[in-house]
Amino acid sequence: MKQYMQIFHGTAFTSKSAKEVEQLVDYLFCINEDGIIEKIVAPSDSEYEKLLDAYSEAENFHRLADGQYLLPGFVDLHVHAPQWAQSGTALDLPLYDWLNTYTFPVESKFSDLDYAKKVYEDLVSTFLANGTTTALYFATVHKEASLLLAKICSEKGQRGLVGKVVMDDPEQNPDYYRDQDTQTALADTEEFILAVKDLAKSTKQGVYPVVTPRFIPSCTDEALKGLGELAAKYDTHIQSHCSEGDWEHNYVQDRFQKNDAFALNDFGLLRDKSVMAHCNFLDDNDAELFAKTGTAIGHCPISNAYFANSVIPIARFHKKGVDIGLGTDISAGSTPSIFDNARQAVVSSRMLEDGVNTALPAAKRGVPNSRITINEAFYFATAGGGESLSLPIGRLEENYAWDVQIIDTKLSTAKLPIFNANEDLYDIFQKIMYLTRPENIREVWVQGERVHSRAN
Structure with missing residues (x-):
């Protein structure tokens, strides 16, 4: 036998x-x-x-x-690992103020590896305790601390996909928290990729390097182009934010005269191993580009309620063939639980279908055929997450x-x-x-x- x-x-x-x-x-x-x-x-x-x-x-x-x-086990497609240190604070602020008053100062502290170790060990343990067996992590601009997060995932047994964040544009990022320059950002990213690939050789469940431009507003054209080339060279996963809210969506249109999805694609950042967070303002052409390139959406329903200025039509995008999984988006999302986000995914979809403005007649209040079931939310939390990452997990x-x-x-x-x-x-x-x-x-x-x- x-x-x-x-x-x-x-x-x-x-x-x-x-x-x-x-x-x-x-x-x-x-x-x-x-x-x-x-x-x-x-x-x-x-x-x-x-x-x-x-x-x-x-x-x-x-x-x-x-x-x-x-x-x-659950698959979390969008976690800002350093923001675990600020979870549960300042969620009543506008996104721009939240980033500059709270988030960037917190993330800048991760140049201190002792501090990073304390936060990251607690984060990974907490996520495992909440049933999250695979997580797609944004770390910080710090190469050493980002590698430390990958090592902690390896040691604690979580399947971690980790990205050293790139923020190289001096016009868009604070002086105290950004990459030194574009060349350094790309060199550090390549060194990080190689170090994580080496770590993966001794990690049973797998750890993976992820090319991670924070989002288009934080990066120069040169950095975005170089990151697309690195992802292709090493066949890595890619993650970023895409058309999250009014500000980001409009910024990219002003800069490139096109939507976020098409701008990212021009730099080689939409491919089969790409996961883009939020995507609330995608139109049908964007969604079709996602389906064509194999790019997935990391749907973060709790975070979206705070910062995205809209409800994403997740049912419509999935029907178009776009891979979709769930993300907590710590700490713009207030909980480390994918259970909580699965529940909110159902709630948000029903609010989109029924509408919220009672001054309108019921027939005009919402967006028809928008609701999803708990079965679909469960799928996004498990199998959909695995498909989004092109990994044999979630089933x-x-x-x-x-x-x-x-x-x-x-x-x-x-x-x-x-x-x-x-x-x-x-x-x-x-x-x-x-x-x-x-x-x-x-x-x-x-x-x-x-x-x-x-x-x-």
Whole structure:
């Protein structure tokens, strides 16, 4: 009989499609030494009882308790890692004031590696405790601190995609916080890429360097062109902000006489491994360019409510073939939880469809066909995030990484309202998605390794 590194026995939920959740009841999940799901066995399969007999008393056999369920680990497509230090503050300010009064001063502190280590270790641990197994991180302009974040992800077992931020334009960035000059920004980025690729050789779950122009307003044309060339040279992921709010969208139009998406594409920054955050002001031509180039949207619904000046028509863009995942956007988003953002994604979509201005008649108040379901939000949080990053993650399927969270619905301090012993499984799934708190997340596994567990 084939030997497996780990076998899990329990009921799981995973996305079958964007709108359909698959229920895998009392299945066996067989994980190989590389942390990959090698085999999934249904109770009706001939091997099922043989595997139970062979493994049920073994140390590497994990039987979920009554009331526990498996979900794929969440994928967070937009995190400003240094901003964890300012989370929960100043969210009532306009974006420009928020950046210059709070954010840039905080990020400038990451030249101090001791400070960076303190913040980043707490951040990664907190994200793992919230079920986030993969995160796409903006770091800071500091090459050493950015590499430190990648090392912390490697050590703590999170799949981290990390970018050293480029902000080289002296006209648009504060004197105390920017790259020394364009040449230094590009040289530091290339050195960072090489260092992270070297680190990845000894990291089971993977760490990845990400080419990261903060956004067009912070970068010179020369830097944007050079970053596009570096991404192509090393086949890296790319991340930035795109058409987030009125200010950024209008700035790019004034500078290039075109929308953000087309300007980024001119510099080689839209490709299959590109993720652009927010994208609230994309038009249909922009969305079609995203679909054509394989560029994904990192949808940050809580952050958008604070700073984006609009609600993104996520259903319309997804229908056009654009890959979409969710992001917390710490700290413009007020929570490290993708659960919270999945819920807000549903809420925001319904507000867009129904409208908010009661002075208008109901038929003219909103944008038809804008709402998404909790099934779609779950898909964006898991499989959609994996597709956005072009990685085999986010699904409980064979040949995907074993990235999971074990949810306990019967925890005495955070019990979900399940009172019927024969409650419909889909209803349980919905309650998990809408009501789970960090206490309910009992264990988190990444690439077949336990990276988080709660004793209370």
